[in-house]
Amino acid sequence: MNSFLGLLTIIIFILIIHLGLDSYLKIKNKHKEDLKSTIDVLKVITKHECYEKFSGDSTEFEKWIAEFLTLKGYRNVLVSPKESDDGKDIIVQNKNGETVYVSCKLSDPQNWENNVSKSEIQKLVGSMVGDSIKAGLVITTAALNSEAKEYIMKLNGLGYRMQIIEGDVLVKELYNLRKKHLIPLYNSVQG
Numbered sequence: 001m002n003s004f005l006g007l008l009t010i011i012i013f014i015l016i017i018h019l020g021l022d023s024y025l026k027i028k029n030k031h032k033e034d035l036k037s038t039i040d041v042l043k044v045i046t047k048h049e050c051y052e053k054f055s056g057d058s059t060e061f062e063k064w065i066a067e068f069l070t071l072k073g074y075r076n077v078l079v080s081p082k083e084s085d086d087g088k089d090i091i092v093q094n095k096n097g098e099t100v101y102v103s104c105k106l107s108d109p110q111n112w113e114n115n116v117s118k119s120e121i122q123k124l125v126g127s128m129v130g131d132s133i134k135a136g137l138v139i140t141t142a143a144l145n146s147e148a149k150e151y152i153m154k155l156n157g158l159g160y161r162m163q164i165i166e167g168d169v170l171v172k173e174l175y176n177l178r179k180k181h182l183i184p185l186y187n188s189v190q191g
Contacts, residue, residue, distance in 0.1 A: 087123035107142035115145040
């Protein structure tokens with residue numbers, strides 16, 4: 001009888017531990033899901049605020065991206081003249097001293113499904129080829145469509161060095177830079 005009660009006590013103890021652990025894991029997962037949802041909402045809000053601030057003048061968005069690139073360590077940052085529409089919005093030098101042509105795409109949050117297309121990338125690449133530039137960077141508040149991404153992968157296989165900073169990645173990098181350089185970024189927007 002004592003061994004039966006001992007075994008029963010052990011089984012009940014194991015069940016209690018299992019239920020407690022299961023409840024803890026459910027609460028922890030719920031917290032993670034809530035946090036992820038909050039972050040997703042903040043990303044959407046950030047994109048909307050960015051669009052509202054710069055939608056009237058793409059040159060102001062390009063200047064803001066130029067400041068962003070400066071904070072990321074790019075040098076000799078030059079915003080192309082407003083009347084220039086040859087695919088490159090900004091010219092920079094990376095940390096290795098290599099010239100990089102940058103295309104900035106500010107997308108309307110109401111039309112995020114209209115991602116950056118291959119033809120928009122081709123415009124940047126045409127400017128790069130014409131000037132013998134091998135490095136390009138596309139920065140967009142939206143995303144690139146699959147055809148544009150495949151095109152960039154193909155270009156990278158042909159000796160070009162193309163990079164992409166898309167909407168969510170842009171928001172994350174801005175967050176990281178804000179923690180590091182909040183005052184200069186704030187001043188550039190207020191300027």
